[in-house]
Amino acid sequence: MAARALFGALAATSLAGGIAGGLWRLGVAVPDPLAFAWAGQVLLVHGALMICGFLGTMIGIERAVAVKRRWAFAAPLASGAGALCLVLGQQTAGAWLGVAAALCFLAVNALVVWRQRAVHTLLLAAGAGAWLAGNLLFALGQGGDAVFPWWFAFLVMTIAAERLEMTRLMRRWPAASATMPAVLSLLLAGAAWSGAAPRAGGLLYGAALALLAAWLVVFDVARRTVSTHGVSRYMAVCLLGGYAWLGIAGAAWAAAAIGWPTRDIALHALGLGFVVSMVMGHAPVVLPAVARIKLRFGTFFYLPLAVLHLSLAVRLVPGSFSGPLRAVGASLNAAAIAFFAVTVAGAAVAWRIQHGAEGARKAR
């Protein structure tokens, strides 16, 4: 119970710090921006908190729960503690704790591969390797052009590998399972190349993202489960909406590489449109498993999802031509995430009311 509260607090601190950092960068007033370290790679702190602090910690917890080994929780503990250091301005300690987290997470993934040698488990391990590469570059003081492709490769590969695993249920073109690793290899090549040759590396990376979006739209089970009901349909809607943003992110990433002003579109179509949509989709299923909090699913889950996608459209379309509109869109993005957190809390309360305190005790 205490451990769950600690991990919850670390993830929540990362998320709140990451969102505050993002808004502050766009000129939106948030409480006490001076609490952040101004020196050094301040532009990276928002990304580090969101990707390594919040998402890395959540994914680390998820994987540790799956392997059922106590030592596996060292990964999310290190990434959460690292994020806390970043929030407090301890850049070096925070960055190296991130490296330790990724190393431990790689070991956890090696255990998964040892238990089940399959294409998707190998891709999950490769994703962990991408996280380690990104964290090492971050700790060594490299800039966003070198670090972001690795960090996003970690998230994208983790999601893609899990989707590949699900597509085994669906009848598909026999070469489908071979093409996914090929696309993800292009992504890794693009990430590796981005440090040395940002233009060519970025083009390759963007192309790989767009190809992956096409792969997922064609082969994912979401195309079938969107016609079901309840939480399954909701998850499918989150997935399909996310794939559309992934395609947009790919095009914007490639365009940014050749000098178009689409960097904000690329990073946020990917981070918010694809990744956060995925998180919203899986929260009703994963939270009960990892946090032992039961949720009552209802159509109200669609509301924060709609706010996320609409606010992202505001941020990325009119926001590309106007700084103030971009800031409004970003504020609404933050509001969507807060709205989702409130929705989850409400769903937990609704479950307790429905099942009574007795059911809640049993669920623990």
Add this chain to the structure above:
Amino acid sequence: MSALAPPAEAVFPYEGPAQLRAPIAAALSRVVDPEVSMSIVDVGLVYGVTVDAAMVHVRLTMTSAACPVIELILDEAEAELDKAVPPELHIRLELVWEPPWGPERMSAGARRFMGW
């Protein structure tokens, strides 16, 4: 709730008293993988059930060893079996990875739903 009607017959090997076969199959069919809206029986995750005088032994697999929902599915299977079998029988759920799961294990209804 599963998107599919319960399978017409148990699609897993069963050894034990005939009168428990249907209630056990029904109990396991109530355990749904929320991601695909199909029961663990339809997905073909139940490798076999053996019932003797003291115990119900269920061998289950999962499609991924990296999935955090494994424990939740096992808990739910235990809760459903607990409602379906006589109280004197112990319930033992064994998670196995061999042989690896493949789509040929899905029920006819599940395969139709997934476009096979």
